[in-house]
Amino acid sequence: MPKNGTRHLESLRDGRKIFINGKLVDDVTTHPAFRNTTHSMASLYDFQSAPENVERMTFESPVTGERVNRQWHLPSNYDELVTRRQALEAWSEVHFGFMGRAPDHVASTLAGFMMGIDLLEDHDPARAGALHDYYAYVRDNDHYVTYVIVNPQGDRSKATSDQGDEFHSVAVVDEDSEGITVKGAKMLGTGTIMCNEVLVASLLPLKEGEEHYAVTFAVPMNAKGLKQMCRRSYEESASSVFDNPLSSRYDENDAILYFDEVKVPWERVFALRDPQVCRGLFHTAPGHAMQNYQSMIRLMVKMRFLVGIARTVAETTGVVNFPQVREKLGQLSSEAHMIEALVYGMEVSARQVGPYVAPTRSAVISALVLAQQLYPKVITTIRELAGGGLIMLPSDVSDFANPELADLIHKTQKSSVYPPEDRVKAFKLAWDAIGSEFGSRHTTYEMFYAAPNFMNQTMAFDSYDWGRATGMVERMLASYDLEESLADSKNGQ
Numbered sequence: 288m289p290k291n292g293t294r295h296l297e298s299l300r301d302g303r304k305i306f307i308n309g310k311l312v313d314d315v316t317t318h319p320a321f322r323n324t325t326h327s328m329a330s331l332y333d334f335q336s337a338p339e340n341v342e343r344m345t346f347e348s349p350v351t352g353e354r355v356n357r358q359w360h361l362p363s364n365y366d367e368l369v370t371r372r373q374a375l376e377a378w379s380e381v382h383f384g385f386m387g388r389a390p391d392h393v394a395s396t397l398a399g400f401m402m403g404i405d406l407l408e409d410h411d412p413a414r415a416g417a418l419h420d421y422y423a424y425v426r427d428n429d430h431y432v433t434y435v436i437v438n439p440q441g442d443r444s445k446a447t448s449d450q451g452d453e454f455h456s457v458a459v460v461d462e463d464s465e466g467i468t469v470k471g472a473k474m475l476g477t478g479t480i481m482c483n484e485v486l487v488a489s490l491l492p493l494k495e496g497e498e499h500y501a502v503t504f505a506v507p508m509n510a511k512g513l514k515q516m517c518r519r520s521y522e523e524s525a526s527s528v529f530d531n532p533l534s535s536r537y538d539e540n541d542a543i544l545y546f547d548e549v550k551v552p553w554e555r556v557f558a559l560r561d562p563q564v565c566r567g568l569f570h571t572a573p574g575h576a577m578q579n580y581q582s583m584i585r586l587m588v589k590m591r592f593l594v595g596i597a598r599t600v601a602e603t604t605g606v607v608n609f610p611q612v613r614e615k616l617g618q619l620s621s622e623a624h625m626i627e628a629l630v631y632g633m634e635v636s637a638r639q640v641g642p643y644v645a646p647t648r649s650a651v652i653s654a655l656v657l658a659q660q661l662y663p664k665v666i667t668t669i670r671e672l673a674g675g676g677l678i679m680l681p682s683d684v685s686d687f688a689n690p691e692l693a694d695l696i697h698k699t700q701k702s703s704v705y706p707p708e709d710r711v712k713a714f715k716l717a718w719d720a721i722g723s724e725f726g727s728r729h730t731t732y733e734m735f736y737a738a739p740n741f742m743n744q745t746m747a748f749d750s751y752d753w754g755r756a757t758g759m760v761e762r763m764l765a766s767y768d769l770e771e772s773l774a775d776s777k778n779g780q
Contacts (some may be wrong), residue, residue: 289345289354290429291336292329298483299325301509305480305542307517315480320520323536325481327382328431331389334381344374348427358394358581359426361401361643368634368644375584384589385537387582387732388478390431393486396569396578397422397432400557402643403572407557410564418557421505425484432505434486435473435544448497457487457546459499459560466552467559469502476542477732479515482508485544489565501565503558504551512547521725529684532716534725541728573645579737580646583630583654586662586733590623593665596717600673603713605703615668622661629654649750656747659740662733666721677718680711 296316305312307320315321335344335356345354357374360367375391382389401422407415425432438447438456447456454460454471461468469487479485488503506513522538525531558564569575597619601607607616633646633654670677679699686692687708700707720726737743 289336289341289356290332292326292331292333295329295332295431296325299481301507303509303515304513305515305517307520312480320517320523321480321540323522324538324540327536328386328389328478328481328539331378331381332429334378340377343377350423351427353427355426355429356390356394358391359398359422359429361398362645363643365634365637365644368637372584372630372634375581376588379585379588382537383533383592384585384587385533385729386478386539387585387729387736388433388539389585390482392578392581392585393432393434394425395581396434396486396574397425399574399577399645400568400572402577402640402645403568403574405641406564406567406572410558410561413553414557414559417554421555421557425505428483430483431478431481432484432486433476433478433482434488435476435479436486436488436490437474438491438500439472439474439543446494446497447491447500448494456500457489457502459502460548462559466550467502467504467556468548468550469504469546470548472543472545474541474543476515476544477736478539479508479542479544480517480540484508485513487544487546488568489562490569493562498560498562501558501560501562502556503565503568504556506549506551506555510549510551512549514545514547515542516545517542519724521723521728524724527684529712530715531719531723531725533719534723538725570648573640573648576646576648576651579651579655580630580633582737583626583633583651583658586658587623587626587630590626590665593669593720594619594623596720597669597672599713600669600676600717602704603702603710604672604674604676606672612672615672619665619668622665626654626658626661629657649747649752652743652747652750655737655743656740659734659737659743663730666726666730669717669721673714673717676714677722680714680718 299315303315305315307318312318312321316325334340341354344357346357346360347353348355348359357371360371362368362371375395378389378391400418404415404418407418424430441450441455450456457469457471457473459467460470473487476485484505484507486503486505489501493500518541520538520540521531521534522536525535528535558568594616598607598616601612601616606612629650633650636647636650637644638647681687681692681696686696696711697707700710702710705713718726720729734740
């Protein structure tokens, strides 16, 4: 039977060290900062295990024969890539695209690693074997894996080793016959409160002498010495589902992870003391391409939802048929369709990677560049459509229980299509998506989760087929010359 929600929740009661509000969390599945979100995550596994969804959402493990999520499937042709995407799309619809680090994200990263495992085999067969066996382990257990692949921000004007603390960022302290010991911090642990495993990687360029920062490995979330320091919980501060329909249920939280001399056995170490190999798993192997292909699938779903909010707002306020409003909605719908078209384009242009297929790196990076610019623009447009209605709202659902306030709500929350309660409900949803602390975090996330836009623009420059583009220009320029044109001019042509 495929993994279900109950099984996932049980797996989180493992003694992991999570800190929030100055205290250690006893049980992440019941704590008021996390309980709704962990159950929302569990609902993904309930969705995949529902009889009507099993065929669409899962496939048989080649080792155990048990059914596991299609996120683990390594597609070998276009049809298999599309089938896999359809499963990921269905999963994203369960959380409306608001869980950026749902299980299918890092599973897709690991799938990309596996597609390019020859990189490790050429470098160190033992590390390749470790990755192969680890992938089989997390696949066959259908584990939820997230990652931390960025160093804590610190002083960005200084090198990794010049932060005043050698172990400000995760680095190798020691190694022996059993494995390596690591110490230091990594960001940003999105979803780490409710995952089973975390992948740790090094992506930033390193100078000579900093090779001990170049390490890629995975550990369970209850590894001895691993500590999570969470940001403020938007779920915990949500007054009700009615008032905060998104933040009360889909706040996957973000954490700084600190590795306090964590022992990592060799069978979980995939790259060591080689910055090029660490980066190569993402950029030579299709790790980066696969993970951000998943991100665009999720964003495609999220954009549909946001466009739906925009139209609902316009209908609620009675302006949906105003020409200028229809223009804005038409623009939004076109932008949503552009993201969808980019996803389909990645599939059509997918490249062969050994026996597998993966989206081309250039196509994925181009999508990231455009999406990072697009998301805040979409949020601004919805704000323009909603206007003051976003803040002309009752303070709390309990206002409806006060007869005097309920009467005022009915007098002030007018709509030609919705009763006052539904108008408030719709605008509370819109505010939570675009204006609340949760909504603001999502704008930041969509703008920066895949690196700053200038970095993606640089990668887009590096990955584009300039030879083909400039070759066309050269062919055009070669089709005529100055002397011939002067002669034609003299002859009256």
